[in-house]
Ligand SMILES: O=C(O)CCC(=O)c1ccccc1C(=O)O
């Protein structure tokens with residue numbers, strides 16, 4: 001992170017820029033449904049001695065922010081990751097801000113997932129849209145869960161799957177005011193067809209708002225944990241939100257934190273900080289940044305290497321987002337083959353992009369040039 005270092009020849013552990021550029025491939029992958037305002041996911045893939053890495057900061061990010069994403073990609077391709085502690089990682093279904101009627105179609109791409117994360121507070125939509133979408137997710141997850149369980153098969157016949165049984169979390173991406181969040185979380189937990197929420201991810205944008213929301217929820221008897229996402233990955237001090245007592249759960253993503261090792265170190269600090277505060281550790285949820293199959297390998301490596309306390313159950317990771325892409329650069333996917341979601345989990349391990357798919361999904365020449373230039377600028381910041 002020291003500009004002077006870069007100017008004077010750079011970090012000795014960094015591969016040479018020419019070497020990094022030599023293995024760069026830029027792809028553009030279509031999404032099945034609009035997510036986070038985008039319909040095509042562009043990514044620059046890096047080929048190094050340790051394997052493949054990904055550099056895919058969202059287009060609007062500035063270079064200082066994007067540099068951390070490059071560090072994560074270089075770690076993947078030139079250094080590799082700590083050994084996994086478990087071979088598979090449980091993932092949540094990720095439900096974009098679709099109309100309720102499209103929920104079954106989305107969830108069908110997350111076979112066996114019993115935890116669902118639902119996007120809420122989308123710009124241009126109303127609380128009614130969120131309430132309908134979340135209720136549809138509860139119904140659908142409960143239905144498929146009951147359908148899988150021998151014991152409960154007769155209950156399906158009797159038509160009584162319990163919508164409260166699904167594990168549902170919502171992600172507002174900071175889109176609510178404190179008052180809107182309190183009203184929405186009350187409606188999403190107590191209204192008809194609703195039930196408990198595992199947590200609400202970034203209901204409001206700022207740390208003081210999160211603190212105020214927690215107080216308001218406690219006063220109103222609404223029992224929903226708060227998870228911090230943007231308050232961690234966009235903050236100069238990622239621990240500040242936990243120190244302020246504003247978050248019960250920490251959502252961590254490998255690319256914005258600068259790599260698997262950086263995420264694991266932060267998880268360790270969060271654990272210590274939580275214990276210092278009141279004895280309870282702050283649980284960590286690994287999540288994707290809408291990565292390609294290559295980028296997801298890094299998230300899976302982090303989730304698989306995350307130490308757990310005795311008896312601690314790992315919360316489902318938001319790493320099933322490959323299902324949101326209509327095409328990827330490894331063979332197979334959810335419909336069969338390499339690293340498909342099976343019984344709600346994904347196997348850990350590297351993937352090898354398919355040369356034909358890399359070619360088929362290659363970005364246009366001007367987009368490739370744009371990404372290579374961005375890589376050069378970010379490299380200079382490492
Ligand atoms: O956590 C998940 O289920 C999927 C990942 C996700 O929601 C996401 C993906 C890209 C950018 C931002 C976010 C987010 O969590 O806000």
Ligand SMILES: [Mg+2]
Nearest residue numbers: 171201202229
């Ligand atoms: Mg989020």
